[in-house]
Amino acid sequence: MDGVNVPELVERLSSDEESVRKMAVFKLQSVIGDPSFADVFIHEGGLPKLRFLALHSTGNTLAYCLTSLSRLLELDKGWDHVTDDLIRRIVELVVAQPLVNVNRGAMSVLAAIVGHPSHRNSQPGASGFQRLKPAIDSQPQFLPSLVEKIASADHALCANSLQLINALMRDAVANDASFEWPRFIKQLQELGVIKSVNGLMRSSAVHDLAHPLLEFQSLTKVLLRRWKEEVVDLESPDHRRAMRSLQQSSHPDKSVQDPQGSKRHNPSKWRRLGFNTESPAWEFEATGFLGLMDLTDFVYKNEDGFHKLLLEQTAQPQEERCPIACASLAVTSILYDHFEVDKSDDSESHRHNNLDTRSNFDKAFKPLLLHWSRLHTGGLSAFVRLWGAAGALVADFDKVEELIRILIEQVVGQAPRTKDIKEVEDDLAEFELQKLRELQMELLELTYEDAWGHHLRQVREELNHEALQFVKEQRIRCLLTGAWFPQTMAYSTDSGPITTKTLNKTVPNAWRFVRLSHNRRYLHYADFEEKSKTEPKLEALPEKIDLSIVSSVVSNVSASAPSTASSDNTLTTLPGHASTASTTTMITIHGYLPANSHARNRSDTSNSSGQRETALLRLHPQSHTLASEWLDGLLMLLNQQPITAETHKLVNLIGGYGLKIRLLNVRFEDLNMDEPVMPSREGLDEEYYYDIGGMEGGV
Incomplete structure (x- = not known):
């Protein structure tokens, strides 16, 4: 603040000359980030003038003004001057203003407004996304324009656009009393935000956009977590509609003729889809609405193939049929575990802030997570393929599930950041059963090696x-x-x-x-x-x-x-x-x-x-x-x-075969055995002896 005459600077903001106003606001943007200066600036009446410039200025003057306003809001100051007309003006700028520097400042202000919902006192009851919603509704091109700017060649503009989208998503999910956030997320997806962000994650621009990209990745996990935690309830219109479409897509026999000539509904319409019972809602307990979404998406995008698959399975003996629905839920759980969706945001942020090598930096980004639906489809198709290749029975379901877990880890987990989703889908479709089994045995041996260490090495030496x-x-x-x-x-x-x-x-x-x-x-x-x-x-x-x-x-x-x-x-x-x-x-x-x-x-x-x-x-x-x-x-x-x-x-x-046979004969639970606790003499008031040879104890 040294050398800056605040009253004079505030006075110049309302000068009749454009050049004077431009120079004043240009200087303001470089010093307004100082809290002590901001306090003096507000005390001298600078906020109304700054707001006026945001509403009526153009060009670089407007750009400097919006940058100053965003930095002031970041200090948690000036919220009482963020009015609805100012929000409408800034939303209009995002849609219609071609200047990059104006767009940057506009989106920074909107991101600050969305990210600080507790300070919206000019409109009681409204906060975050809801505060912007009237202005966004009046500008149908706002979201398309915002998503389009993610692909901008200007990385700063790209970062600001993505930061605003992140803020809108986070606030919409956190304040979903009106249940509008799923529709908002779907609208963003339809506009191509997933495709744009995926392209950035796989490009060289990932270094310049690391923070907003990692935040978007974290928000994707938040959405998956919310869908998983949502219990499938047939009283919910959305859930009931999804279950009905799922059942109808299978083209079931609508009626069955009984010996008396009357018609009745097919008694196994849900088991036919691969559920365990005719009341399938409870089977989504582990995956929630996410599991239902994945299954309906698989059916919707491949309806003819799904119907053919059901006919093929129906032609098999009962014990040889692959339960499609159960397999779908299993793949959902495997992907959920693989991407560590339950990991807290704080732990991920700490891990990302400590990246010290390019290799670790690349590992932090998971662009394949954005293709959740396609990974689920590829995993479920691989499940059915491996089921047939292994000649599995219903009793072998857990074994095939474990093979799919290894497959996902091998193909998805080992994929480099730049690998295209189509290549991953091809790998899932072509991975051989024999190679998977070999990997399974290697992992099993490593697991026991970690658990038993020298005991396993001794067994290996004896067997050799x-x-x-x-x-x-x-x-x-x-x-x-x-x-x-x-x-x-x-x-x-x-x-x-x-x-x-x-x-x-x-x-x-x-x-x-x-x-x-x-x-x-x-x-x-x-x-x-x-x-x-x-x-x-x-x-x-x-x-x-x-x-x-x-x-x-x-x-x-x-x-x-x-x-x-x-x-x-x-x-x-x-x-x-x-x-x-x-x-x-x-x-x-x-x-x-x-x-x-x-x-x-x-x-x-x-x-x-x-x-x-x-x-x-x-x-x-x-x-x-x-x-x-x-x-x-x-x-x-x-x-x-x-x-x-x-x-x-x-x-x-x-x-090697001798070792594998011994490993397969050991229960996996044995690996989790705790160390025996040495008994103490606490509570004993008499002499105590224990005869190991005679297995007798006494006092």
Whole structure:
């Protein structure tokens, strides 16, 4: 206020010269926000002059005047000069005034009037939206003009427009004695406010308009909450009308012929729609009028499809029919929980004010919430689709509902801010049942992990150990059964190391059969000129290797998955074996022989005790599966860890299924068990003992 002569400034507001008035009100708008200045300004009689300028000035003078007035009202001062003629004038400006800066100020004043209903004393009994209603009724283009300005390129004008709409919505919902707020909200929706706000939320302008957009999002939750809290009452004309239209849209048989020839009403007209009883009003207890709105909207927008769906369900046996109405109410509840509609405005505002990263900023906006009806339709359609895909029965309703909850969380919850509603609808329609079940098991495991922590990890370790022992026995049993291997590497003692140049030095069409002895101590084998249809018995295999002298088992079998390029390269047909494809995959069993034993190849080495390590046996598996069975079987027989991808995959699969079976056998309520309370000695006046071993207590 320093340097400002208030009496002189007030006097200039009523000057005969337009330029003097403009400069005075221009300066006023920058200082009127100071409460001490505002008090002096009012004391000097500035309010009547400011009001006069608001009623009669034009151009920038009017813009500066409206800005000053709005800032004064924000200080909760000057309300006695906000008269009906001033409100009518400002409403007219919103509709007819093309200047952006005038529109900004006009909407700021109206937002202040709507947002402070307790100070409307010039018209007793009227407040907020009701105070503006006569002026709005006289200007049919007011609301269309207001909604249109949301799409303005000027972000300040856009923000002011949205703030005024927010104020009108909030006050209309809070003061609904005349039950006009639903019609007002519907009028805004029909004018396209949802489409405009959704476009802003998904655009880059969201940063400049964060406050009004988040407030609109919060108001959307307020509306949903009000509709949910509204009890469905068939005495209400609106509710009765909705139920009647719902029933008629299903095209029921209006009458049924009884054996006596008389006509009576269809006794299951509501159960036919998927309700549990013929008195469906009570079934909306959990969702209120919101559930009824969602169901009637689904039917109204897809009447032919709804009728076809009912006919399809009616053709099914009773226990296999999907209860459409119950499914609709379930989807409403799921969406309500997902968007945390019950969360208070204060907690949301606190969360939004503490956004520190772009990621968190984007997560604060939920443009999909504005498409509630389309999400409900997509969710209900997915419910019916998954019901059929799963072959569900009525008793499985809760299970399908849980799948839909996961689906909504996955598709809607993981959708980025910029994702279009049409893409979300497509995802809901195409998400596969099998993928949902996999997600369900992952979530179930994470839930128990959070609840039980180290207990679950211990169970997992035990199951993995059991799975490893199971697979070990399976692999060893493969060795006990025996297998044929093409014997194409019959080198003489001077053949040297195996290379691509010596690959042709093979004995064609020779086969070797190898089998583990029953006592698991010897590996028996023999060579045959051809592969017989029956497997040779152990007595027909004269050659054997004592496993106690085996030092190592090595192989060029890839440890990666069989589908990888590196693994595929190890399976190639050798010369002379087109029909009985051998491979370059090789398993070599090494062992120690006494020092005087004859070396089998030039790669033999000696150890400190005089024994020499040599290749005792070479095998050429014909497939990845056979290679995995024999390589890991031999390793595990020697108490070593398996190395192939197939064996590891099998161990993880068995252990995983074991864990899932145990999780499914545990009641979910067990997760919510409280910690046991340690009893105290309070109230005891005698010695007390407790015999744990004998389960006896006494004093």
